[in-house]
Amino acid sequence: xxxxxxxxxxxxxxxxxxxxxxxxxxxxxxxxxxxxxxxxxxxxxxxxxxxxxxxxxxxxxxxxxxxxxxxxxxxxxxxxxxxxxxxxxxxxxxxxxxxxxxxxxxxxxxxxxxxxxxxxxxxxxxxxxxxxxxxxxxxxxxxxxxxxxxxxxxxxxxxxxxxxxxxxxxxxxxxxxxxxxxxxxxxxxxxxxxxxxxxxxxxxxxxxxxxxxxxxxxxxxxxxxxxxxxxxxxxxxxxxxxxxxxxxxxxxxxxxxxxxxxxxxxxxxxxxxxxxxxxxxxxxxxxxxxxxxxxxxxxxxxxxxxxxxxxxxxxxxxxxxxxxxxxxxxxxxxxxxxxxxxxxxxxxxxxxxxxxxxxxxxxxxxxxxxxxxxxxxxxxxxxxxxxxxxxxxxxxxxxxxxxxxxxxxxxxxxxxxxxxxxxxxxxxxxxxxxxxxxxxxxxxxxxxxxxxxxxxxxxxxxxxxxxxxxxxxxxxxxxxxxxxxxxxxxxxxxxxxx
Numbered sequence: 129x130x131x132x133x134x135x136x137x138x139x140x141x142x143x144x145x146x147x148x149x150x151x152x153x154x155x156x157x158x159x160x161x162x163x164x165x166x167x168x169x170x171x172x173x174x175x176x177x178x179x180x181x182x183x184x185x186x187x188x189x190x191x192x193x194x195x196x197x198x199x200x201x202x203x204x205x206x207x208x209x210x211x212x213x214x215x216x217x218x219x220x221x222x223x224x225x226x227x228x229x230x231x232x233x234x235x236x237x238x239x240x241x242x243x244x245x246x247x248x249x250x251x252x253x254x255x256x257x258x259x260x261x262x263x264x265x266x267x268x269x270x271x272x273x274x275x276x277x278x279x280x281x282x283x284x285x286x287x288x289x290x291x292x293x294x295x296x297x298x299x300x301x302x303x304x305x306x307x308x309x310x311x312x313x314x315x316x317x318x319x320x321x322x323x324x325x326x327x328x329x330x331x332x333x334x335x336x337x338x339x340x341x342x343x344x345x346x347x348x349x350x351x352x353x354x355x356x357x358x359x360x361x362x363x364x365x366x367x368x369x370x371x372x373x374x375x376x377x378x379x380x381x382x383x384x385x386x387x388x389x390x391x392x393x394x395x396x397x398x399x400x401x402x403x404x405x406x407x408x409x410x411x412x413x414x415x416x417x418x419x420x421x422x423x424x425x426x427x428x429x430x431x432x433x434x435x436x437x438x439x440x441x442x443x444x445x446x447x448x449x450x451x452x453x454x455x456x457x458x459x460x461x462x463x464x465x466x467x468x469x470x471x472x473x474x475x476x477x478x479x480x481x482x483x484x485x486x487x488x489x490x491x492x493x494x495x496x497x498x499x500x501x502x503x504x505x506x507x508x509x510x511x512x513x514x515x516x517x518x519x520x521x522x523x524x525x526x527x528x529x530x531x532x533x534x535x536x537x538x539x540x541x542x543x544x545x546x547x548x549x550x551x552x553x554x555x556x557x558x559x560x561x562x563x564x565x566x567x568x569x570x571x572x573x574x575x576x577x578x579x580x581x582x583x584x585x586x587x588x589x590x591x592x593x594x595x596x597x598x599x600x601x602x603x604x605x606x607x608x609x610x611x612x613x614x615x616x617x618x619x620x621x622x623x624x625x626x
Contacts, residue, residue, distance in 0.1 A: 139333040145189040148336050152178045152185070155343055159350065166451065170226035170353070174346060177219040181339065184212050188332065210272050214252060217280055218245055223346075224291075224302055227353060233294040237287060244283060248276055297356065298349040305345035312338015365448060372441060459497055466490045473522040478597070481559075481626075482515030485548065488525045492546060495533045503537060508549040515550075518557065518626060520605075521597045527590050528561050528622045536565020536620055539574055559624040567611055567618050 139145045156178035163171035187198040187205050198205055221241065225231065231238050255267050288306075291299055316335035319327075444463065447456035469487050473479045489505060496503040509515070529546065537544040547562045565571070594605055610621040 136333040137330040139336055140189050140329045143189075144333065145185070145336055148340050149182055149185050149189065151340065152182045152343060155347060156182065159347075162350075162354070166354075166357070168226075168357070170223055171350070173219055173223035173226055174350065177216060177223055178343065180212055180216040180219060181343075183208065184216065185339075210269050211252075211256075214248075214272055214276065217277075218249075220306075221245070221284070224287075224306075227349065228291060228294065228296045228299055228302065230291075230294075233296070234287075234290050237290055241283065241287070244279075248280075252276075298352050301345045301349035301352070305342040305349070308345070309338045309342035312336075312341075361448065361451075361453075365445075368441060368445060368448075372438065375438070455497060459494060462490065462494055462497075466494065470523065476522060478519040478601070479522050480516045481518035481520055481550075484520050484522070484525050485515065487523065488529050488548075491526055492529055492533070495530075502544070503533065504543075504545040506545060506547040508547070508551075510551045513550055513552065513557065519601075520626075521593045524590055524593065525561065527587050531587060532561065532563035532565060532620065535571040535575075536563045536567065538565075539571070540565050557626040559626060560621060561624075562612075562619060562621040564619040567613050568609070568620055569611065569613065570618075 135142065136144070156175050159171045159178070160175035162168075163175060183205075187195075187202075189195065225238055225241070252268070252271065255271050259265055259268050284306075288303060291303065312335045316331060316338075319331040319334065441463075444456055444459055447453075447459060466487065469483075469490065473483060473487065485507075489507075492503060492505050496505075532546050537546075543564070545564055547560070549560045549562075551558055566574075594607070597603070598605055605624065605626055607622055607624045610623060612619045612621060
């Protein structure tokens with residue numbers, strides 16, 4: 129036992145201290161690599177925190193190359209001692225805030241600590257400037273040890289009490305690690321205060337052990353956290369896959385039911401045609417043809433909605449593959465709002481142009497999230513045009529916005545915009561959807577070189593639905609696609625006459 133105690137007391141000479149510094153340096157590099165891979169802030173805070181402790185401990189061990197590093201820049205390390213310790217406490221605190229999600233659990237405490245940190249850093253910088261011009265004052269260490277640290281420890285004790293009440297799996301490892309470091313630092317201070325350098329070296333192992341146990345517990349906590357994030361992503365992906373399968377099954381069942389209804393109605397027409405008189409036959413036939421037209425419209429909508437939902441869910445899948453959790457959550461929130469609007473409109477045979485433009489605008493916002501430069505949507509509507517009085521089939525315009533984005537703007541660099549204008553010309557409403565993309569010809573050339581070619585299902589469905597809507601509502605809605613291909617004016621314009 130005495131030999132083991134002697135080994136510990138000789139930690140600054142026999143390589144034990146150097147080994148602990150090496151472990152801290154390795155943990156710093158390892159967790160910085162994890163941050164670059166996962167982009168979780170708690171990895172970054174812990175990496176910088178561990179590296180800061182490495183710089184603080186560099187001057188301590190003897191008989192290793194670290195002593196040569198210290199002797200080569202003694203003034204540098206001596207002047208950095210107080211700022212490094214100040215930074216290590218701040219970094220440690222924000223590491224705990226991130227890894228335990230305290231912004232969600234304890235938002236008021238986190239805001240208070242932000243103000244405390246900003247105030248402390250501001251005062252520290254002001255005192256640093258004063259000490260730079262008057263180095264004999266030595267006010268930085270006085271402020272750090274006798275003002276900042278006592279207040280900081282009181283704040284940490286209060287924060288630890290609050291942390292005990294939250295539900296986080298890794299909080300036990302974090303609090304235990306912090307306790308080991310605190311006990312090690314306090315015992316080391318008690319054993320070495322007022323003692324000569326020889327006694328300080330003999331008892332510095334207490335602090336080394338506290339640092340080592342703390343960082344091992346923190347590393348284990350981060351491993352548990354990484355596992356939680358991985359499991360969460362797997363569950364999220366499984367839910368998306370299950371939702372896609374459910375939507376596909378619903379679409380198939382709906383199409384089968386609608387086809388069965390169509391067959392029944394057509395059979396009824398054939399039966400009635402054989403028995404009814406010509407005048408009565410004409411009236412009844414007209415009635416059933418109207419029902420068939422409505423069933424066709426419902427059938428086309430049943431294809432349109434799953435087609436659009438699949439494309440939107442595919443966008444969320446891209447973010448998950450890229451591990452962009454924040455954008456995936458933002459996208460999913462807006463997507464849920466869009467789905468609610470789509471489902472509400474799908475129960476109707478027609479909706480107002482105002483509702484249709486709201487759906488198209490929200491869809492454009494979702495797709496714009498995926499572009500780094502974004503897509504600007506411009507609206508120019510004459511004041512005397514009343515959008516709520518103009519009726520269209522639901523989701524008629526969405527495929528044209530989709531084509532503008534995927535075929536026109538996706539392959540374009542620089543500014544991207546879609547312009548929607550609505551005006552009256554000779555008593556007819558003219559709706560224009562114009563983009564500044566690469567144009568249909570360039571898009572077709574790009575698509576022809578791809579192995580997997582994307583077919584525009586929505587465009588053909590919109591044409592069929594508009595024809596059935598005209599027949600059913602006795603209107604003459606039509607549209608035309610215009611290509612703009614001059615050097616300074618490229619893109620595609622879809623013009624509707626309503």
